[in-house]
Amino acid sequence: MGRWAQDTAQACRALAPSVGLPIADALDAIAARAVATPAIVVTGPVSSGKSTLVNALVGRRVAPTGAGECTRLTARYVRGPVDRLDVVLADGSRRPLPLAEGGRVPAAVGDRLGVDPADVDHLLVSLTSDALDGLTVVDTPGAGSARRPRGPARGSTDAAESALVVLPPTARPDEIAGFAGAARHGPAGVVAVLGRADTVGSEPDAAGVAEVLSRRLGDRLGPVTPVVGLLAETATTGALRTADLAALRVLAADPGVDGALLDPELFVTAPLSADPATRTRLLELLDRRGIALALALLRERPDAGVGDVCAALLAASGLDRVVERLRVEVRGRADLLAARAAERRVAALADAERAAVRAERRRAPGREAGPDLTRLTDLVEDLRARPLHLDLALVEAATRHRSGALALPDELAGELDLLVAPGPLPARLGVPPTELAGHAARRAAAWRAVATWGTPPAQADVADAVHRGWARVWGELTG
Structure with missing residues (x-):
């Protein structure tokens, strides 16, 4: 992990000795998660082709697939020395369970173990698959499932830093909230795909539907890539x-x-x-x-x-395009996404402590808030003040523009892409390093004027982010 995830973990660990034990334990867990293997949650409605795509990504026909609802429990797929399935119960204990015939996750886990499925938190599936090097894949029950986990953290889906959202052709903006993790991660942390693209017609038909979905949902999910999960699964799993x-x-x-x-x-x-x-x-x-x-x-x-x-x-x-997006938009941004997710978890911890204080005040009016809440609140404010939020703002603006959901003038779109592209800035600009500081100062002033004078609000926000991006470049070069 990079500087921002390490910085977040260090800040959490530095505060832990100064707060009560339950909060300290939670901060230590947040710090450990910030620098652990990044995770992506695969989400979408029932029968959207999620598990078929999971199989294609991990290179194994391991997730149960078929007509109707097959994913009944959240499953975490991780790299391991042997193929193994552990059932993680709600109390944190684990029970090993043999994989079914063909190496698949059994559909009726509760029946095989003799436990109530409601007592199962998630499945932990270890695979000797190179595709899982450096990435954990989390498969979830579909939105609208009668078996969805109880509560937002059930099945550890909140431990994912990004989301792969598998959409049907009819997806609407109001449905996105039902997709586990999508609302928390997008658009910088989301790769959206049109699942089962072969069901909408020819390849050009699928591309057209994906483009419509991109414009309709791009503010939240970014561009949508069509994919035929069944062909990808068969091609990558040796079936x-x-x-x-x-x-x-x-x-x-x-x-x-x-x-x-x-x-x-x-x-x-x-x-x-x-x-x-x-x-x-x-x-x-x-x-x-x-x-x-x-x-x-x-x-x-x-x-x-x-x-x-x-x-x-x-x-x-179309799997190659999805994998390339995962490489660039998830693995390539792992540091930013992990730091943002950790910040979100610290904020949730502060909210929980604030709620506990309010409940205590109802029982004992006039009681003052303890120092733990104050220290947590200060930590949240410090984390939110970091420059990484400018990087996220630039990335999210570029993502919305690529989806077609945000119209930008060509010059503004070009400078936005320039700031978010990887690699040394002088090489991308074609400007000698000795002249870069002056160039950055001029561009910062120009875009500040655009952001200030009569520009439509959405474009003004992007112009302001570009202004701040160039101002940061100038500041880094001049000290």
């Missing part, structure tokens, strides 16, 4: 076997297969060269779009292997 490829090769030579692919039931029941059970499995792995893609590839390249088919599926799935 496609040599026998499946042999069946696809036989079907590619069958003249009746293209007509049968017009309907899933027809594909299974039509008199084709592969048996119905094999065709059913192919539908489960690839759906009709993936089967059509594989058949086209095999007709063009009869010698194509499993790896070639998986590469084509992966390219068609």
Whole structure:
């Protein structure tokens, strides 16, 4: 973790000896979380394709998937030396449980352990997957689930620093509050995707729907990327076997297969060269779009292997764009996101202490607040005064602009992108380092004027952030 997460952890640990034991323990936990492996919570409505996408991201078919609601408990997927499932109960105790056939998380955990599912806080799934190096993935029950965890912290979803929001084509702004973590993290800490993009039509159709969602929800979630989770899962988890490829090769030579692919039931029941059970499995792995893609590839390249088919599926799935966004927007900003999440947890701790003080005053009117609340409040104010909030403001403005939800003049958008882009600023500007301080001072003055004089409020806020960004560059260069 970087300077801001370390700074937050140090501030929490410095205060801990000065407050009561319960608050001190909470501050130590916040400090430890700030510098731990970053976590991303995967959230969205029931049957949006969340768990299929989780499997694609971790490279294993481990999360239960299928029609209807499959994710009944929050599951945390972490890197480990062996594949292992632990059930973490509400009291903090753990019980090991074997993974189901095929290495999947069993659907009925409570039945297997003989415990009430309401007593289970979350599942901890350790996997020997390189995809989990440096990132924890948290899969949650869908919004609207009858089995959603009780309370906002149930299942440890608040321990996530960012969110991967899987959206249906009809998502509305008022639904976002129901997606675990989305409201807390966005838009700088959110990667939003159109799940099951193949259900809305062709690839251009899916791109159009994603663009509409971006404009509709971009203020909260940023840009929306279309993804076909099933193709991504099959391509990345090794689910496609040599026998499946042999069946696809036989079907590619069958003249009746293209007509049968017009309907899933027809594909299974039509008199084709592969048996119905094999065709059913192919539908489960690839759906009709993936089967059509594989058949086209095999007709063009009869010698194509499993790896070639998986590469084509992966390219068609859109997962590469999602992974790139995770690399840039989650891993690349891990320090900022962890520091902001830790600050939010300290503020929640202060709010809880404030509520306890109010309750105590109702019992004993006139009683003064103790020093713990004052020290916590001071810590919150100190954390909120840090320059990292300027970085977050710039990133969030750029994210809203890319989504189409925030219209900006080209010059302002260009300077905003310049300030948030990675790498040394002189190289990006094309300005010699010796001239950078003067350039920063001129740009700061120019954007201060834009922010002050007659600019629409939304654009004025961005211009003010750009002004402060250049002013900070000037200050760092001149001391």
